[in-house]
Amino acid sequence: MDLNARPLRAFVAVAELGSFRRAAYQLGISQPALSAQIREMERQFGFDLFARTSRHVTLTAEGSLFLDRARRLVLETDWMNQAARAIRSxxxxxxxxxxxxxxxxxxxxxxxxxxxxxxxxxxxxxxxxxxxxxxxxxxxxxxxxxxxxxxxxxxxxxxxxxxxxxxxxxxLGERPIGLLLPEEMAGAPDALTGMTIGRLNRAHGIPLSEAVAHWLAQAGAHAVDMPEGDGPSLVRYGALLRRPVVSLGWFGAPPPTMIERQVATSLRTALVVLARPxxxxxxxxxxxxxxxxxxxxxxxxxxx
Missing domain, CATH: 3.40.190.10 (Periplasmic binding protein-like II)
Structure with missing residues (x-):
């Protein structure tokens, strides 16, 4: 059993390079051996893959139809061998x-x-x-x-x-969900009613994003999308745009121009490791x- 798909690799190499000589060099085999592999493939398939002249090698119509499938099979073979190496190691x-x-x-x-x-x-x-x-x-x-x-x-x-x-x-740990505020808003009231806040997107999963969205809506805040809505990006864009943003509390100290504020919510995030039973x-x-x-x-x- 050929677990490296050598004939298919040979076919793809000739098709992409347009030359038996260059393909043989790339594959590290002799040109006669390469030609023999292609002829055997053509015999088994029952159609020609290439039209050959003394100067040119071009795909036949049948070869063109087969090329994409051959590429996919070579890629699948690479993944299979990678998986086998991972299992062995x-x-x-x-x-x-x-x-x-x-x-x-x-x-x-x-x-x-x-x-x-x-x-x-x-x-x-x-x-x-x-x-x-x-x-x-x-x-x-x-x-x-x-x-x-x-x-x-x-x-x-x-x-x-x-x-x-x-x-x-x-x-591994838990953090309360809070806000990051521009330092000039340090004296803003704790109530979120009417406050425009950069919200979390679904990068951290639908349950978390929906829980945060529900909390902001209940608090009367006006939640808006930022250019990117994952936790680390919210910290960066909040500082850049001078806007309050949701803080998950996991990504280090806030920038010098932002302050962290705890808010009245029981929402927390947990850093977890999951494994199959x-x-x-x-x-x-x-x-x-x-x-x-x-x-x-x-x-x-x-x-x-």
Missing amino acids: DELRVGAAHHSAQIPERQALIERFMRTNPDVPLRIRSRTHAQLYEELAGNEIDLAITLEVSPAGIHRSALDPAAGREVRRWV DAQRRGAARFIAMLDSDQETARDLPSQ
């Missing part, structure tokens, strides 16, 4: 919301795991909030790191909701053991 696949790279707690967690488990290959995949749940359910990632609205209620897994199986969930791969098992140990340590600490 027992690579830990962590999906993370794109904005989480700017959260110090997330950085510290990943770095600590890498220091204590240098033998575990690790790959972090930047994903949208929705993609994280889809890929976790589809076993495309072992763990997911993201922000969720808190209190979250019951989070049922897409793996098997009818059976009541839950995604395992560890809370049946996660068994070595890297995932070690990461889960680290999370479990952290939780046990936190439970044993005396309350302040």
